[in-house]
Amino acid sequence: MSVNLVDTSLRDGMHSVSHSFTPEQMAAVAVALDPAGLRLLEVAHGDGLGGSSFQYGFAAASDLEYVEAVVAVAERTEVAVLLLPGIGTIKMLAEARRRGAGAVRVATHCTEADISAQHIAWAREQGMTTIGFLMMSHMLEPAALAEQAALMESYGAEVVYAVDSAGALVPDGARHRVEALRDRLSVEVGFHAHNNLGCAVGNSLAAVAAGATWVDGSLRGLGAGAGNAATEVLAAALDKAGVETGADLFALMDAAEDVVAPLLPRPQIIDRASLVLGYAGVYSSFLRHTERAAEKYGVDARELLVELGRRQVVGGQEDVIIEVAAQRALAS
């Protein structure tokens, strides 16, 4: 059995540093990762192309500068970008492609796959590796999730992911979603984990056992909330489980320890706020925004996150954090 291992240190990992990586830092990480033999390196603002904003945080450089910097050094690994319809556009994707991005992951909230039709179809027509990405998939039952995945397949996606954006799934939840997608689709199935409940590697193993052939990691577990599955740990665990990744484990360990670790402002751990993300089922990217709002308005970050979970906010609604924090500050 073999799977495609995707590293998203330079996209999801951007959340860990509030989108502050420079193109030079990205290139350094890519130089270390490229020889490790992964399937894709994903590069962009944490919220994908066009994500640099008041709403999601301004990045240190433009998406195109990041793509150029990584493409210049990635000799054997294909470079991917993320695109969330409603934030990024086909025009932005075309620019990224012109600069050498060969793959795209088109991401929507798990119930809104139909807003990705034009982006997926366009990417596929251009010959890009085209992947559908269904976020916050803990909010949808497996059978309904599979119907949304089938829409993405019908638009031209070659792989469709169940994405645990809130890190709210435990292994059974991951397994059931992957099984539902596997049974419904003709194309391959992927799984993207977050570690808010400490289950990122475990969920990824469960997903692979259930038939997922694409899984994601970030070096040192970088990523929104408590981060993703650590690429180097996932590669080792998959190897122990008898799953072929083609990855050079020592190269991944070195990239994590020698290149990424020194770039981190704080270690990637499951602190109480990120644990609440997983527990309350809140989009992991909300973590830093919630911490900032909690500090500014003098309220408890955990209470904000629980209230956001109660309101069923979805990925992209970072502005509601400010609204809830301001209301709580007034009420107290």
Place this chain on the structure above:
Amino acid sequence: MERRIGAAILGPGNIGTDLLTKLRRAEAVEVRLMAGIVADSPGLARAAAAGLDTSAEGITAVLGRDDIELVFDATAAQAHLENAPLLAAAGKRAIDLTPAAVGPYVVPAVNLEQHLERENVNMVSCGGQATIPFVHAIDRVADVSYAEIVATISSASAGPGTRQNIDHFTETTAKGIEDVGGADEAKAIIVLNPADPPILMRDTVFARVRQPDAEEIERSVSAMVTELSAYVPGVRLILCETDGNKVTVMVEIEGAGDFLPTYAGNLDIMTAAAARVGQGMAEHMLGARA
């Protein structure tokens, strides 16, 4: 002397039907015809029941009526591209609710006065109608160098037109924020939320300004809420905050519940704004004849 301007609505869908309800309250406009292209459509039946002439001949039926001077196009972009030159040649004014944008953008609370004599105006987008007034309100006192808006709407209110071409929303809205709102540079984001029961439309405007006077900004934004309320009674200010040179304004928009459900404030603001433009143009036409 004529007291009302004869009008037609092209496109008897949910938008066209809601628009009809609003236009029946517009004193200077009399909707005389609802035209579609499907003979047994429920929208045409509703219009007939309301006492209107109806036709399944689409634009042809409109062009054949000399008593119609104002045409609201609630069809689709491609159809309006075809309709626009025909309406212009027939001397009929077009208020375009589609994304075609043949004519200039009009946002009633900001620039209606400048466009009262145009033969064709465009209603931008739902997010544009909701946020451009506030970008303008900030810009007129604080000079906006960059504006960014986030429109969050309920999934239930996002129709197939929006879903199939969501890039159009982000690109058109950003352009409207620059052209009409007055920002030097703009960005627009749209988020769909599937929560049940459906959420109301909520919009956030972030602006980077050159003259951050918090009191002036708050006064101008409050005044705009009042101006917008004249045709969108369901607009509610949630937050107006100036922090350094960054201004944040959040509003919630509840629809009037005429034909569309109240949560669909994003659709309601389009029909409310189009009705306001129709009333303004009709008053202007009548005034010129008096």
